[in-house]
Amino acid sequence: MRAADFYAALGIDRAATQEEIRRAFRRLVRDLHPDGPAGRGADPERLHEVLEAYSVLSHADRRAVYDKALRRAEATSPLWVEFPRPSRPGWYVFDDPEMLRTLFHRWFP
DSSP, rough: OOSOOOOHTTTTTOOOOOOHHHHHHHHHHHOOHHHGGTTTTTOOOHHHHHHHHHHHHEEEEEEHHHHHHHHHHHHHTTTTTGSSSOSSSSSSSSSSSHHHHHTTTTTOO
């Protein structure tokens, strides 16, 4: 099961700066990419997880919405990480239409 916490996926603290996020992302991509040194450590599923985490945490607006959703999830259930992911990857955290409109305001009027 993949981690539901993007901060855990990148191995960083929730108070990490943009520079720390970028460094962690680059380190993980270098280690996990199949075109790396002789394909050593290649893990496409883990690489996809890291790319998904970075796509949210690297943008300040998306990160703020994600943090809000994370706090809401933690407040409602202390075991929220243990629940299985829905079949639509990438949207499981943003199941609230208001959050989707905030993230994708250009496409959702």
